[in-house]
Amino acid sequence: MSVNLSTREIEELLEGSDDRWLFEEARRVKAAVFGKDVYFRGVVEFSNYCAEDCYYCGLRAGNRNLYRYRLTKEEILETAEMGYLCGLKTIVLQSGDDHFYKKDDITFIIREILSRMDVVITLSLGERSLEEIKEWRKAGAERYLLKIETFNKALYEKYRPGRKLEERIRLLEYMKGVGYETGSGIIVGLPGQTVKDIAADLHRLSELELEMIAVGPFIPHPETPLGLESPGNPLLSLRCIAVLRILNPLANIPSTSALASFGMDFRAKGLEAGANVVMPSITPSKVRLFYKIYPGKNEGCMCVIEEMDYLKKMVENAGHRVSDSKGYSPRRFYAKGS
Numbered sequence: 470m471s472v473n474l475s476t477r478e479i480e481e482l483l484e485g486s487d488d489r490w491l492f493e494e495a496r497r498v499k500a501a502v503f504g505k506d507v508y509f510r511g512v513v514e515f516s517n518y519c520a521e522d523c524y525y526c527g528l529r530a531g532n533r534n535l536y537r538y539r540l541t542k543e544e545i546l547e548t549a550e551m552g553y554l555c556g557l558k559t560i561v562l563q564s565g566d567d568h569f570y571k572k573d574d575i576t577f578i579i580r581e582i583l584s585r586m587d588v589v590i591t592l593s594l595g596e597r598s599l600e601e602i603k604e605w606r607k608a609g610a611e612r613y614l615l616k617i618e619t620f621n622k623a624l625y626e627k628y629r630p631g632r633k634l635e636e637r638i639r640l641l642e643y644m645k646g647v648g649y650e651t652g653s654g655i656i657v658g659l660p661g662q663t664v665k666d667i668a669a670d671l672h673r674l675s676e677l678e679l680e681m682i683a684v685g686p687f688i689p690h691p692e693t694p695l696g697l698e699s700p701g702n703p704l705l706s707l708r709c710i711a712v713l714r715i716l717n718p719l720a721n722i723p724s725t726s727a728l729a730s731f732g733m734d735f736r737a738k739g740l741e742a743g744a745n746v747v748m749p750s751i752t753p754s755k756v757r758l759f760y761k762i763y764p765g766k767n768e769g770c771m772c773v774i775e776e777m778d779y780l781k782k783m784v785e786n787a788g789h790r791v792s793d794s795k796g797y798s799p800r801r802f803y804a805k806g807s
């Protein structure tokens with residue numbers, strides 16, 4: 470069903486060799502699998518503390534100019550409930566690498582959400598122990614997002630000090646093994662990253678047979694070591710989405726908020742390029758602004774209900790419709806042969 474592209478062919482497409490074919494083929498593949506459906510995922514950014522020091526991220530531990538917050542368990546549950554009442558069928562629990570919340574805390578939150586709401590839970594909690602990851606799957610979480618950011622080992626280990634690329638890949642494989650719908654992704658336009666690197670990354674991401682794949686442009690944050698670097702190219706990010714869609718017809722691919730920070734219409738362009746998922750932040754407004762991975766993230770004065778309305782209209786104006794399903798990746802079912 471999917472078209473095979475060599476790394477060289479991907480590289481040429483990323484350089485703009487045939488945008489017309491690329492975007493038309495991506496649209497065709499997406500329509501064949503998902504029709505006009507777009508899945509919404511509500512993201513609860515419950516802590517902006519992080520023990521890591523990634524060079525590209527405003528939440529890095531070394532950023533002392535950020536107000537840090539943690540939501541209580543009850544606040545997390547109330548936020549998830551509010552998202553559910555707004556019609557969301559997936560709740561994403563996201564934080565920096567913050568080990569303040571222990572295994573049992575997250576287990577409690579997962580169980581409580583599932584006892585109160587008919588939703589799917591996605592975890593995006595960074596690198597946690599195998600025991601924790603397995604335990605949370607048993608508690609009912611069905612998806613885990615862990616972005617790789619770059620498969621270029623030298624860049625990875627430069628920009629994620631003290632971390633090893635192979636360990637991150639092993640964790641992703643472990644998540645798949647214990648039954649999560651597993652998601653990962655890359656940043657496009659990191660300083661030192663070439664188009665060849667990005668082409669190789671898209672190939673590697675596709676080989677992992679993930680259920681969710683995300684690409685977003687690099688946006689320099691002034692309070693990081695990469696603060697004075699140039700941002701990534703949003704058109705290149707759109708081409709990456711289209712290539713990923715062609716290589717991964719059954720995967721869920723978001724039109725990311727990083728892309729949207731280049732202009733309101735970029736989220737719709739992401740959908741036109743082959744994305745089928747939108748992930749609004751539903752974090753309480755009193756702290757939303759402080760989950761600032763990059764400048765522009767979570768800015769604006771809309772409350773969650775207004776933002777959901779705005780995004781629904783954007784989806785409809787782009788010729789799509791918001792699905793009321795839980796939005797599982799068809800890849801999961803094909804893999805099981807059912």
Ligand code: SF4
Binds near residue numbers: 522523526
């Ligand atoms: S990218 Fe993730 S792990 Fe790295 S500093 Fe940001 S929140 Fe922490």
